[in-house]
Amino acid sequence: MRCLFCKADSSRSRSVEHIIPESLGNSRHILGRGVVCDGCNNYFAKGVEKPFLESPGVKTLRFEQELLSKKGRVPTISGLLSPGVPVEVTRFPKLELTSVAVPPDAFERVIAQKSGQLLIPTAGPWPTGSVLSRFMAKIALESMAARLETSEGGLDYLCGEAQLDPLRDHARRGTTPIWPVHVRQLYPSDGYIVDASGDRQQIVHESDFLVTAAGEWYFVLALFGTEFAINLSGPDIDGYRRWVLEKPGESVLYSLKNLALHPMPTSA
Numbered sequence: 001m002r003c004l005f006c007k008a009d010s011s012r013s014r015s016v017e018h019i020i021p022e023s024l025g026n027s028r029h030i031l032g033r034g035v036v037c038d039g040c041n042n043y044f045a046k047g048v049e050k051p052f053l054e055s056p057g058v059k060t061l062r063f064e065q066e067l068l069s070k071k072g073r074v075p076t077i078s079g080l081l082s083p084g085v086p087v088e089v090t091r092f093p094k095l096e097l098t099s100v101a102v103p104p105d106a107f108e109r110v111i112a113q114k115s116g117q118l119l120i121p122t123a124g125p126w127p128t129g130s131v132l133s134r135f136m137a138k139i140a141l142e143s144m145a146a147r148l149e150t151s152e153g154g155l156d157y158l159c160g161e162a163q164l165d166p167l168r169d170h171a172r173r174g175t176t177p178i179w180p181v182h183v184r185q186l187y188p189s190d191g192y193i194v195d196a197s198g199d200r201q202q203i204v205h206e207s208d209f210l211v212t213a214a215g216e217w218y219f220v221l222a223l224f225g226t227e228f229a230i231n232l233s234g235p236d237i238d239g240y241r242r243w244v245l246e247k248p249g250e251s252v253l254y255s256l257k258n259l260a261l262h263p264m265p266t267s268a
Contacts, residue, residue, distance in 0.1 A: 002159045003037035004145050005172045010037035017041050019142040021049045023062065023069045024223065025204040035145055035155060040172060044138055048171065052135040057124030061189065061224060064122060065204075066093045079120035085110055089120055126183060126226060133179040136230040137171035140219035143207055167232055179235040181228050184244070186251055189224040210252040212239050220252050227251055 003010040017036040020026035036044070052058060054075075061067075063077045074091040081087045081102065088101040100118060102110050110116065126132065141164065148154030158164070169175040191203060207221040210229070216239040217232040229240045 001034040001155070003040055004031075004035055004141060004155070004159060005040045005168055006037060007159055008037060008039075010034040013038045013041075015041045017044075017142060019139055019146060020205050021053060023049075023053050023067060025065075025067055029143075029146065031142055031145055032149065035149065036142070043172070048134050048138055051131045052127050055124075055127040055131060056121075057126045060121050060124045063089075063091065063120075065189070065224065066091055068093075077120060079118055081110060082117040082119065083113070085116070087118070089118070123189075130174050130177070130179070132183075132228070133181050133230065134171050134174055136181050136219065136221065136228055137167050137179065139207070139221060140230055140232060141168060141171060143209075143219060163233065166234060176235055179230070180237040181230050182237045182240045182244070184227050185225060186222060186227045186253075187225040189226075191225045206253055208252050210240075210243070212243055214239055216240075218243075218252075222251075222253055227253070 001011045002008065003013070011034055013034045013036075015036075015038050016033055017031040018026055019029040019031060053062070059075050060077055062075050066074050068074060074093060076088050076090040079087050079089045079100070081100065085102060085106045087103075090099045090101070091097075092099065127135070141158075145155060145158055148158055166176060167179075170179050193203065203222070203225075205221065205223050207219065210218040210220055212218070218229050218240050219232060220227060220229045222228070229237070231237055231239065
């Protein structure tokens with residue numbers, strides 16, 4: 001067996017690979033041992049996923065949605081206790097508690113004022129540039145591997161496909177300075193669907209592939225209602241822009257072929 005990214009022998013690798021990080025609520029979409037070698041797995045966790053997860057917008061979203069890290073913690077975010085005291089805010093969902101840490105040099109001032117208003121961000125910008133594109137490139141290739149993992153020779157084909165080498169190298173090494181990603185909001189981050197039993201189900205993440213009329217392959221991922229699309233063939237997003245203009249209001253995630261199975265979430 002060869003690693004999907006570095007193509008080195010990975011038959012002795014022991015780690016499984018979460019296609020979407022566990023810290024974004026993924027516990028099901030996992031590649032088996034050796035599809036991604038231990039070295040690449042460890043690198044992606046620190047060099048690709050961590051910069052994305054620790055970016056202000058994603059960190060705020062994880063805090064708001066109470067998404068637990070691998071260590072079972074909701075990330076701490078910075079807030080402001082009026083009048084003008086910076087604080088660190090942490091949530092403990094299991095205990096239904098929120099902790100506000102005040103700097104030692106401001107503690108007496110906070111006590112003296114007896115009251116105040118806690119201000120915390122509710123949204124922030126998504127990552128841009130290589131932080132976003134390398135994250136998307138990694139997930140795109142691993143999502144292809146998930147579809148081919150049980151097919152005889154499927155993973156060998158994917159490892160040997162030279163047309164995917166630029167995307168592979170961008171994910172692992174960041175070799176292409178600019179690899180654009182198309183970003184748009186499909187629905188609010190608190191969007192939900194109603195299942196057959198009448199319960200509300202929030203959609204955390206979903207993905208699919210799009211092949212345009214020009215033969216371009218795009219990987220499309222939605223995280224809490226924000227859609228990201230990356231071209232698997234090269235750093236060019238114009239084909240996806242044209243597709244969006246030709247099909248206003250549509251997404252490959254909610255096309256007519258699967259709308260009955262995957263209805264567009266609505267907001268609370």
